[in-house]
Amino acid sequence: MTISTLTRQVFDINHLNLWYGDHHALKDINFPINKKEVTAIIGPSGCGKSTFIKTLNLMINMVPNVKMTGEINFNEQNILDEKMDLVELRRHVGMVFQKGNPFPQSIYDNVAYGPRVHGMKRKTHLDEVVIKALMDVALWEEVKDRLNAPALGLSGGQQQRLCIARALATKPEVLLMDEPTSALDPISTLKIEEMILELKEKYTIVIVTHNMQQASRVSDKTAFFLMGELIELDSTSNIFSMPKDSRTEGYITGRFG
Amino acid sequence: MKSKTADRLATGVFIAIAIIIISILVGLFSYILVNGLKHISWEFLTTPSSNIRAGGGIRDQLFNSFYILLITMIIAVPLGIGGGIYMAEYAKPGKVTDIIRSCIEVLASLPSIVIGMFGLLMFVNITGWGYTILGGALALTVFNLPVIVRVSEDSIRSVPRDLKEASLALGITHWHTIKTVLLPSAFPSILTGIILAAGRVFGEAAALLFTAGLSTPRLDYGNWNPFSAQSPLNIFRPAETLAVHIWSVNTQGLIPDVEEVSNGSAAVLVISVLLFNLLARWIGRLIHKKITATK
Numbered sequence: 001m002t003i004s005t006l007t008r009q010v011f012d013i014n015h016l017n018l019w020y021g022d023h024h025a026l027k028d029i030n031f032p033i034n035k036k037e038v039t040a041i042i043g044p045s046g047c048g049k050s051t052f053i054k055t056l057n058l059m060i061n062m063v064p065n066v067k068m069t070g071e072i073n074f075n076e077q078n079i080l081d082e083k084m085d086l087v088e089l090r091r092h093v094g095m096v097f098q099k100g101n102p103f104p105q106s107i108y109d110n111v112a113y114g115p116r117v118h119g120m121k122r123k124t125h126l127d128e129v130v131i132k133a134l135m136d137v138a139l140w141e142e143v144k145d146r147l148n149a150p151a152l153g154l155s156g157g158q159q160q161r162l163c164i165a166r167a168l169a170t171k172p173e174v175l176l177m178d179e180p181t182s183a184l185d186p187i188s189t190l191k192i193e194e195m196i197l198e199l200k201e202k203y204t205i206v207i208v209t210h211n212m213q214q215a216s217r218v219s220d221k222t223a224f225f226l227m228g229e230l231i232e233l234d235s236t237s238n239i240f241s242m243p244k245d246s247r248t249e250g251y252i253t254g255r256f257g
Numbered sequence: 258m259k260s261k262t263a264d265r266l267a268t269g270v271f272i273a274i275a276i277i278i279i280s281i282l283v284g285l286f287s288y289i290l291v292n293g294l295k296h297i298s299w300e301f302l303t304t305p306s307s308n309i310r311a312g313g314g315i316r317d318q319l320f321n322s323f324y325i326l327l328i329t330m331i332i333a334v335p336l337g338i339g340g341g342i343y344m345a346e347y348a349k350p351g352k353v354t355d356i357i358r359s360c361i362e363v364l365a366s367l368p369s370i371v372i373g374m375f376g377l378l379m380f381v382n383i384t385g386w387g388y389t390i391l392g393g394a395l396a397l398t399v400f401n402l403p404v405i406v407r408v409s410e411d412s413i414r415s416v417p418r419d420l421k422e423a424s425l426a427l428g429i430t431h432w433h434t435i436k437t438v439l440l441p442s443a444f445p446s447i448l449t450g451i452i453l454a455a456g457r458v459f460g461e462a463a464a465l466l467f468t469a470g471l472s473t474p475r476l477d478y479g480n481w482n483p484f485s486a487q488s489p490l491n492i493f494r495p496a497e498t499l500a501v502h503i504w505s506v507n508t509q510g511l512i513p514d515v516e517e518v519s520n521g522s523a524a525v526l527v528i529s530v531l532l533f534n535l536l537a538r539w540i541g542r543l544i545h546k547k548i549t550a551t552k
């Protein structure tokens with residue numbers, strides 16, 4: 001591996017295996033993730049794509065009876081190492097979930113939550129971070145007059161964008177998105193996709209999606225998972241125009257899944 | 258039987274049960290209030306009780322009831338919420354946790370007179386304090402702790418998992434997540450549990466008979482030194498509460514106006530619990546609104 005490929009990679013996953021009890025859910029995954037690219041993960045339900053994305057910030061540890069082997073190198077540090085500081089890891093690897101899950105607090109407090117806990121006290125600094133994050137997710141214009149209103153009063157799409165802003169406010173390097181638009185209407189989905197294209201200037205994004213059109217619209221690289229295995233990982237244009245594996249072709253042409 | 262008839266029958270049975278419950282409640286309340294309200298006066302509330310003559314009040318008993326409640330809650334609420342947090346967030350599923358949980362359940366179902374006897378042994382004799390407010394409050398803590406632990410655990414568990422995940426995924430520590438996300442969301446139901454527990458404490462007599470005692474020293478309400486024997490704030494003095502007073506005038510009272518005093522006291526007790534409930538709920542709603550930013 002040359003120096004230039006090393007510096008381009010933010011994650012490098014080698015021989016990752018994962019078991020839920022006796023169930024072998026991820027099988028020998030080798031997966032490099034490049035900086036400032038959008039990597040989409042597609043595959044049928046139960047293929048391990050959500051499990052995989054949850055290993056990248058070790059949210060998977062919340063599930064009891066999980067066992068992992070192999071390496072997940074984040075900036076050349078193996079996060080499966082016992083000594084890994086989870087809190088530190090998750091500050092650098094943010095996550096957005098399937099359903100918007102804002103805290104039952106005001107809009108402002110939701111976005112300011114992370115920076116506040118991480119020690120930002122000055123009101124002017126906080127204001128700056130909150131405004132910046134809300135602008136990044138194109139929510140600022142919609143909420144600037146009611147920052148002290150409860151976040152739960154926002155629409156589903158706005159809540160999801162607020163959650164993305166909340167994740168961005170802690171200044172992560174990588175943003176993981178686990179089917180972020182599966183519960184949203186087409187217009188909200190479109191807004192989030194446009195936002196992803198803007199965000200990739202600054203962040204590395206990994207997105208799990210059920211929607212193949214979405215993968216082809218937003219991502220640079222696409223990975224296809226099937227029954228716990230990484231079948232194919234290539235540039236999105238290759239995956240959708242000339243997949244190498246017949247199973248990938250079968251899935252994207254809609255023959256199964 | 259046709260299913261329609263069965264349905265109508267079931268509806269009828271449940272309505273009947275509801276009517277029975279409501280009429281018992283209304284009957285009880287109106288009995289207590291009708292008999293008691295006419296004996297309540299400013300004088301009744303502000304004169305000390307008398308042992309032999311008629312016309313005694315309940316000043317000290319009323320104060321003692323609130324004071325013991327306060328001391329009990331100062332001890333029981335932090336312990337109970339702490340226990341609830343442990344059970345909901347830290348205890349690993351397994352034998353030890355199961356044993357702790359059964360212990361809490363057994364403790365919750367102990368008859369209060371047994372707790373009174375235990376209190377007599379522990380907080381009166383072994384410590385050598387004699388009958389004290391602190392001894393009474395500790396006995397009531399034993400009596401109440403399981404309820405608060407249980408309620409706190411259930412309330413924390415019922416906070417949506419999403420919220421906890423969202424906070425942890427932001428790189429927030431477990432403790433900070435508990436403090437800033439789980440506890441505020443669980444707060445309304447924890448508060449309800451604490452109010453219920455407080456009502457039980459306020460009306461409890463059996464656990465206090467042998468721990469806080471049946472007498473109150475002559476109190477000087479101008480004396481705020483908590484170490485002075487005459488100070489109402491002294492926690493090392495005996496204190497008869499309202500509920501205990503009702504029991505004692507009825508079983509061993511020498512005063513000629515036993516009925517007036519006990520009816521009046523009962524009404525004051527019920528009204529106090531009611532006011533306490535309403536006040537606590539109102540404050541709880543204010544705090545909840547402040548946290549969640551709802552208007």
